[in-house]
Amino acid sequence: MTPESGEGDSGGSPVGGRGPGAVGGPPGAGSASVVAVDIGGTKVEAAVVTAGGEIRARRRIPTLGGEEDEHALMDRLSALLVEVLGAWGSQGGHPPDRCGVGCGGPMTPGGETVSPLNIGVWRDFPLRDRLAEALTFPRRNVVIDNDAKALALAEGWLGAARGVRDYLAMVVSTGVGGGIILGGRLLEGATGNAGHIGHVIVAPGGRLHAGIRGSLEGEASGTAIAALSGVPAAEAGPEWRERTGTLVGRAVGDVCNLLDLRLAVVAGSVALGYGRPFFEAAQAELDRVARLDFSRGARIIPAGLGADGPLLGAAALALPAGPAHSRQWVPEPTSD
Numbered sequence: 100m101t102p103e104s105g106e107g108d109s110g111g112s113p114v115g116g117r118g119p120g121a122v123g124g125p126p127g128a129g130s131a132s133v134v135a136v137d138i139g140g141t142k143v144e145a146a147v148v149t150a151g152g153e154i155r156a157r158r159r160i161p162t163l164g165g166e167e168d169e170h171a172l173m174d175r176l177s178a179l180l181v182e183v184l185g186a187w188g189s190q191g192g193h194p195p196d197r198c199g200v201g202c203g204g205p206m207t208p209g210g211e212t213v214s215p216l217n218i219g220v221w222r223d224f225p226l227r228d229r230l231a232e233a234l235t236f237p238r239r240n241v242v243i244d245n246d247a248k249a250l251a252l253a254e255g256w257l258g259a260a261r262g263v264r265d266y267l268a269m270v271v272s273t274g275v276g277g278g279i280i281l282g283g284r285l286l287e288g289a290t291g292n293a294g295h296i297g298h299v300i301v302a303p304g305g306r307l308h309a310g311i312r313g314s315l316e317g318e319a320s321g322t323a324i325a326a327l328s329g330v331p332a333a334e335a336g337p338e339w340r341e342r343t344g345t346l347v348g349r350a351v352g353d354v355c356n357l358l359d360l361r362l363a364v365v366a367g368s369v370a371l372g373y374g375r376p377f378f379e380a381a382q383a384e385l386d387r388v389a390r391l392d393f394s395r396g397a398r399i400i401p402a403g404l405g406a407d408g409p410l411l412g413a414a415a416l417a418l419p420a421g422p423a424h425s426r427q428w429v430p431e432p433t434s435d
Contacts, residue, residue, distance in 0.1 A: 132187075133417040134180065134198040134234065137246060137409035138162075140217030140273030140322070143172075145179050147187040147195060148414035152257050154407060156186035162218060169220045177233040198234055199417030201246035201409055202226065203274055205292050210243025216309060217274045217322075242416040246270065248285060248294055249412030250366055250402070251278030256415050259364045259403030267354055268402065269296060270409075271347060272367035275316040281358065299350045319346045321369045332369055340373040344380030348399060351381065352388025355397040366402035366409075 131150040137143070139162060146157040160179050163172070188194065203215030212223045231238045251268035254260040260268065264283045270276045275297030279286040286293045297316030298309065306327060308317025317323050321332035324343060328335045347370070351363045363385075370377055381399045389397045402408055 131419050132192065132195045133414050134183065134195050135410045135413035135417070136176075136180075136198065136200040136230075137249075137413050138176075138200065138202040138215070138218070139246065139409070140203065140215070143176055143179065144410060145176075145183045146410050147183060147192060148410060150418055152411055152414075154410055155190065155192065156183045157410070158183050158186070167220065169222075169224055172218070172220060173224075173226075173229050173233075176230075180233055196236060197240045197417040197419070198230060198236055198242070199249070199413040199415065200226070200230065200241070200243040201249035201413040201416070202243060203276065204245045204295065205290075206243070206245065208291050210291075213243070216316075240417070244416050245276060245278065245292065245294065246409060246412070247276030248278035249416055250408050251280055251285060251294075251412070252415035253404055253408050253412035254364050254366075254402055255280060257404060257411060258408065259400055260362060261403075263362055265358075265360050266362040266364065267296070267351065267358075267360055269347070269351070269363060269365045269370075270367040271319060271321075271343070271365060271370040273321045275320050275347075275367075277354075279354070279358065279360075296350055296354060299353060301346045301349045315346060315350045319343045319369070324369070333372060337376060340376045341380040343369065343373060344377035345384045347377075348381035348384030349388055351399055352385045352394070352397070355385070355389045355394040356391055359393050361394070361397045363397070363399040364402045365399060366404070371401060371405065 132147050134145065135148045136145045141162055142159050143162055144157065144159040147155045158179055160175055200210065202213050203217050206213040210227050211225065213226045214222045227238060227241050227243055231241045247268060247270045250270055254268050255263065260266045266280050268278045277294040277296035279294050298311065298314045300313050301315045302313035302318045305313030306317045306323060308314055308323065324332040324335050324339055328339050347365065354360060378399065378401065385397055385399050389395055404411055
């Protein structure tokens with residue numbers, strides 16, 4: 100789900116300046132705009148996003164997956180970008196020269212190559228080079244990161260975690276991913292792949308997925324729910340909605356205990372589509388698991404940006420002087 104500037108520091112990039120979560124919006128607010136791309140297992144969405152978080156010229160295509168090869172999907176993505184930029188130009192918009200991309204992982208540092216588990220035709224796919232070619236942008240202006248890490252940026256910028264310095268952001272959709280904020284910094288890890296909460300074990304001996312049994316993604320993603328219930332996730336009955344929430348709450352509780360967190364914001368078609376039964380079950384399980392003094396009382400809530408979160412997260416990666424540079428968006432507390 101790490102941009103060029105994130106290479107090297109496994110603990111998170113240095114804090115500096117104001118960033119997208121600071122009051123008043125990201126640095127460079129004004130006329131700046133970027134191309135934002137969200138690449139998911141069921142759809143690819145693109146738009147132009149302004150520095151103030153306004154989404155314009157929004158377009159989408161289905162991902163399709165096994166029905167095409169790696170080049171066909173990239174060709175359709177390139178055509179989508181042409182359509183977006185044409186629509187933006189027809190509105191009188193100034194041509195962007197930067198692009199932020201949220202994509203499923205894992206990936207190599209800087210998003211040079213991606214191998215999203217939910218897009219089987221892309222394995223070690225050179226996404227950054229291909230996008231730079233398609234957009235005729237300098238490579239340094241194409242910033243790629245894990246989609247759930249990008250969502251974490253968006254929720255700290257404009258969403259439910261605005262002003263919070265320590266939290267977990269999650270996507271529960273076709274797959275399950277996460278982005279972790281510690282001390283106002285996006286946690287990167289050695290290769291930029293920190294946050295893969297979908298591979299935490301929540302049901303030992305459960306369904307086999309990605310080489311392990313009982314992972315959160317293997318039990319609670321939309322794909323897993325369909326496989327286990329025999330119907331599409333959106334049609335699964337109340338017991339599946341509660342079970343999914345319970346498993347997500349279990350994983351979140353483990354993360355809160357491990358990292359001293361008190362907030363998790365959750366997005367994605369499964370979580371938001373299941374709504375109250377999902378979040379009530381998740382909170383009950385989180386309360387059961389997070390029993391340490393510092394984790395007791397941790398909350399799990401819907402992400403604040405809804406369907407806009409993935410594109411806003413992708414944009415936050417690329418905004419001038421934003422997280423792609425400082426990786427910081429929540430300022431240090433000031434003393435009186």
